[in-house]
Amino acid sequence: MIKIDELSVAFGETEVVKKVSLDLRDGEILGVVGESGSGKSVTALTLMGLVADTARVTSGRILFDDVVLREAGKSCDKALYRKYQGSEMSMVFQEPQTSLNPTQKVGRQVEEVLLLHTKLDREEIREKVLETFRAVGLQDAERVYASYPHQLSGGMRQRAMIAMAIILHPRLIVADEPTTALDVTIQNQIVELLRKINKEQNNAMLFITHDLHLARRICHRVAVMKDGCVVEIGTAEEVFDHPKEAYTKRLVEAVPSRVHGREGFRRTVGKPGVSGDPDDRERKAGDVENRERKTGEAGSQEAETGNAGNGETTGTARRPEPVLQVRDLSVYYQDGNQAIAEEDGKDREKKFSLRVLFRRNQRQYVVHHADFESWPGESLGLVGESGCGKTSLSKAILGMNHHIEGKIVHHSVRPQMVFQDPYSSLNPSKTIGWLLQEPLRAAGALDKSLAMTKADMETAAYDMLRRVGMEEQYFHRKPSELSGGQRQRVSIAQALITNPGFIVADEPVSALDVTIQAQIMELILKLQEEMRLACLFISHDINVVYRMCDRIMVMKEGQILEIGETEEVFSHPKADYTKLLLCNS
């Protein structure tokens, strides 16, 4: 039905899509997977006629049934496309936040498609919109109809977007990363919805994603793209289970899956002193303590079970010095308090009498009674959906939020944080070398005993750069000259150069491509081993957590539902929510 024939698209002189051939039949879901910059989005946009005018089609053509939509050398025929867009083919975008107009009610925006393409009257249109809303699982259709986008959750917005896309029963739906911006459980619902629509309406779907798990679950066939070329195409089973091309193999292996995670876990357990193994580490680090312990039972028990299981109790007994103890911690926000004044912990508002007069003393708790500790060399995973209090908890731990109740005891010096977005976590006006030395300078300024000479700091920075796997030449570069993965390496180096003993890693790999993701995860594991570093690893990707963490904490709505050894949580989840999380990924 759709045929893309040797399509090449170029921006200026650079070809971003090279001789791509794809075909789609009715009722088929074709997945296009690839890393960022592989040309998958440009292909889809060209197919939809939405690509920027600066893009030229240099070879090939696009056929819809037998109609040539786009041909090499010709500019986009807007009039022809307009007949197809919306009615015959439609698109679901990645960001439900930005793809709906924030100043118009959702109902009106969906109506617009009908106004343009059908001759129905107002009442019929309204009925049809409500009906479609119900079909995409928006229960409270009337309310959604009269809501502005900001009044809806991300999942609801994406449902509304899908409603807009399917309302005219188009024969082709192009979904460009439709679930990437959503939480795991919502993600699952949206995928199921798309699958249901595909089954019921028998329309073809081009499903673009970087998530191979997702592609495998939903797609009939999969095309793997790299550098603008289709590297491999075949049924989902073929491509993922028996990849022919080296690149596909690499891609599939790089994906953190529970199978790979388990292997990785065992591997690390096998090595002495590696994260995840209190047994071995203890032998290395604290032989004396071992002998001093009154009972050897816990140790032998652990040796039998190969380290899994009741680590928390034995851990407490064996490792008397946690790097971090959080006792009955609640974090709250107070109305009207903001920014630096709050972070400095000074109540400046007392000076401003008018404000005090009008201040509402409402405390909104975002974290309730968190209670846990973190041990040296251990990765503690923190899993939960957005808005569950993960970030508030980590901020409180790092001392960036003083509105807390309970106790946080640090046994590490200046815990550091690795942020999610590698593009905003490095100061763009400084060189890498300067950035790496800054923590040392700061530490020196605060504590004269830690002050280092210029030459020493430089040596330390070069050393750290090497340890995160980067060459010396990058020392004098600026962040803008680095790729996302490299930036994240520098970011990690910057956090670790003062040897803080404890870091918070807030989704450190979720903004990266799969293969880079795997490299960064390896790096963190390696550094943890080298530096006996404790890490609070925040992630929404349960598979990444499985690969990285010794223990897992599951959070929901500010409550810690479950905390335990990774293996234990994964094989015997206690909370219902954990079960839900596990079966959804």
Next chain:
Amino acid sequence: MKKAKNGKWNKYLTAGVIMTGLALFLGVLGFFWTPYSTTAMSAAEKFAPPSLRHPFGTDNFGRDIFSRVMQGMGTSILISTLVVFFSGAAGILLGALTGYFGGLVDEVVMRITDALNGFPSILLTLVIISLLGTGMQNVIISLGLVFVPSFVRIVRSEFIRLRDADYIRRARMMGVGNFRILFIHILPNIFSVFWVSVMIGFNNAILAESGMSYLGIGVQPPDASLGKMLSDAQGYLQTAPWYALAPGLTIVWVVLGFSLFSEGIRRR
């Protein structure tokens, strides 16, 4: 001369550099040397039209207009530079403090700048001049004060934008001191925005200084100034149009040159 990053010829920058360069050269030269004395009068050469001897002609006292324009331009550029320098520095300091810390300081400073913005700037300078008296340093002080609020606003909004950036949060976590964060971590990142406002501010300062001299509250005679020349030339527009044209076009030249220069830098 200068190529843009994308390899295209940066016309704005080239034109701007040439025009500003010429104005700067003649203006600075005007402090030390002019073809004729700027005060030497000559009854014989009253209202001489432009010629090779007097490129811009002479005025009602027979003074060489070109020499006077050179001197006036130099004075204008000097005053504007100082004005922008002082108000820019004050703007950075206040903007950084208010934007980064917020709170009461922010409240107070911003209300004061609001109040300053509430008056027409020329009225405000008039008031300040009438309090301080005329003279070059008082022109600089009054214009400097009037220009501070716009710089504060720009710097403040940039500091607000960046104070919650991930890399600034990290710097705080490292224990970097507040002033180091303000002026070493954040400040370099706002220079591109700040630079543009400095350029615009400079142009505005040239225009404002000319306006003040025109009104007689700026540079005092016998020192030459472009604005004063314009107001003197008013009575002779029909008999000696070059008298008004020379300082007028010079102002346009300087301001246009600087606008092109800043635009060129922005597009680079």
